[in-house]
Amino acid sequence: MNITSRLHETALELGEKPAYHFMGQTSTYAELDAAVSKFASGLVQLGIRKGDHIALLLGNSPHFVISLYGALRLGATVIPVNPIYTADEIGYILHNGDVKAVVGLDLMVPLAEKMYEKLPNIAHYIICESGQPEVDQDGSNLSLRSKMKSFTSVLASGEASFKGPELDKDDTAVILYTSGTTGKPKGAMLTHGNLYSNAIDVSDYLRIAKEDRVITTLPMFHVFCLTVALNAPLMNGGTLLIVPRFSPGEIFQIARDFQATVFAGVPTMYNFLLQYPEGRAEDLQSLRLCISGGASMPVALLENFERKFNVRVSEGYGLSEASPVTCFNPLDRPRKAGSIGMSIVNVKNKVVNELGEEVPADQVGELIVKGPNVMKGYYKMPEETAAAIKNGWLYTGDLARVDEEGYFYIVDRKKDLVLVGGYNVYPREVEEVLYSHEDIVEVAVVGVPDPNFGEAVRAFVVSKKPELREEELIEFCKEHLAKYKVPSSIDFLEELPKNTTGKILRRSLKDQLLQTK
Known part of the structure; x- marks a missing residue:
């Protein structure tokens, strides 16, 4: 099983249920699954095959969801890229990642012009309509224009009956480039098994069900959103409330209008919501759970948010190399402020000293992780892979401690x-x-x-x-x-x-x- 086959099974069972709402547009599971198969089939007609690499330069939108699941359905490897990166940053990832096709907004055309000469191996640029004024392509070179296809035409050329090749759980599904704070970004290779196990385990741990409506405002190209607010809800028939970009006012309105049940955000988002003068507890009264990750949440912020809006905030922990989630505060036991919670099912966390030996409770050491969610390695970087994964354990670089009850606490980044x-x-x-x-x-x-x-x-x-x-x-x-x-x-x-x-x-x-x- 993998996330795209699970989507198909959900569509067979809950075909008429909304899979997502986006700016007044609604798609059912049956419609989404058909679009995914058609896009996958359309890519095959362009010559994209199992194992080829496809980059997504997209914000939060149905384009992203369809492109992601469509590429995975045909066995291609997806490389999500932050679309606001500079030409040099994007160019490095596309070159290092051996990308054959790019899916991006029409606003990408000038960027493609700038990078074209340096990236001759990119065979196709699939352009999605942004709703912004059309980009003038008259000045673009003819070779580049010949490689451009519209997302709509690729979708229209495909077959909804397309099934795709057999996929192995160890096949690379996604390559996520880390932020590169200590040098050039490294591409963490996540397999179909990695993505599926973490999506299912997170969904079950947080009890995300078909009745849930999840506010998806974290960037989809980031692993936190990818697993927690996109893949996990789709595994169990939940509905995505896709928000193109974070805005406190819009979050309050969407939560109220759609009776949202789950919100996932980073601490800064919670701070903006808390400081928003027109934010009311009544707007968030339908939420059963707020999830925080991406960075440590200050205890004062957590407690002030919970007090004002009367909703529980559960902090968790993850990293790109672990698909990403390893810990979450449990829903059936007390939530400890300042803690990232306990190991989720099927994942082991422990705190070790410099020799790799487990340290006693409440002693600070490095957090290491083991489980079916841990990456297969860094793309084309065997030495970095060997340094990060030792005896099956992923060394996170985060300093942590664990208490007597098994709750983990991030103390800080080792390098900070x-x-x-x-x-x-x-x-x-x-x-x-x-x-x-x-x-x-x-x-x-x-x-x-x-x-x-x-x-x-x-x-x-x-x-x-x-x-x-x-x-x-x-x-x-x-x-x-x-x-x-x-x-x-x-x-x-x-x-x-x-x-x-x-x-x-x-x-x-x-x-x-x-x-x-």
């Missing part, structure tokens, strides 16, 4: 650890204290060079109170933190840098500091 005079300072601990201040909206903490102590703690904050002063916040920190953990300086910013999923980019702040020296 700040060493002040030989003492370990975990940025998240300092951030939690600052988040508890009533006037703070957002926080990021980094380590900066210090001539006396090696490193010092520096904080960046966004405040809702213009007159708030650095001295006041430092005194506040002194009340709650050991002296060596207190920030040596605090910068006030209008906003913090974030990636497309809303995750705050500590490294970007650190790089900016180095550039100004």
Whole structure:
């Protein structure tokens, strides 16, 4: 079984049930399954075969869902790419990923022009209508234009009866390129078995059923959305409420209009919803569950959100290399604020020291993971694969601890650890204290060079109170933190840098500091 065959089975059982709603458009499971088969068949007519690589440069839309499942149905490998990346960033992924075809919005045409000469192996550009003013193609070279097909024509040329080849669970289904904070992005190869096991296990663990209506506003090209808010609901007949881009006002309206039952977001989204002046608890009263992931959620934010909107927030943990989910707070036991929860079914997590030995409860070490969700390796990077996977265990690079009851806690990223005079300072601990201040909206903490102590703690904050002063916040920190953990300086910013999923980019702040020296 794989996610595309499961979709077909669901369509046979629940054919008339809505699979998704999108900007006034509704598709049933039968319609979605037929579109997936037609797109897969249309790709075959273009010469795309099992094992070929197809990149998706798409935002949240039915185009993404149909392209993803269609390519997987014919056995192609899908490479989702953030469409707002620069030409150089996209070009690297398309070249490194040996891409044969690209599916993207019509707004992609100028980008394709710029990259065309460097990417001769791309045989087809499949263009989706964006609804924006048409891009002028008169200046594009004839060779490029000959490679362009419309998404509509590819879909129309296919057969709804197309079944596709036999797929093995170890066949590569998706290659997800990591953010590349320490160098060039690495392509994590996820198999059909990886994707299916994690989608089913997450769906069962969170009790996502056919009655659920899941707000899908996280970027579909990101693994968090891909599994939790797209694949998992479709496995059990749930309905996707597809939102093109996150907007607090729109989330409240969609939750109210469609009586949404599940919302998945990153902590920044929850912060925006909490701060939205017109947000009301009544708008979210249909939600039975809110899911947070992608970054650690400050405890103060979690508790304030739950208090205001009277809905439970369950924090989880995952990474691209694990498809991604390894932990979630259980629904049948208490939710522990600040915890990423317990190992989901079929997945093992443990905390180890530098020798790979499991450490006692509440001792900090590196989190490692094992299960059917763990990637087969990095594409064309055997050395990096060997460094990440040892004896079947995936080394996450995250520092964590586990309590006596089996609840895991992320302490911080290994590479974000700040060493002040030989003492370990975990940025998240300092951030939690600052988040508890009533006037703070957002926080990021980094380590900066210090001539006396090696490193010092520096904080960046966004405040809702213009007159708030650095001295006041430092005194506040002194009340709650050991002296060596207190920030040596605090910068006030209008906003913090974030990636497309809303995750705050500590490294970007650190790089900016180095550039100004």
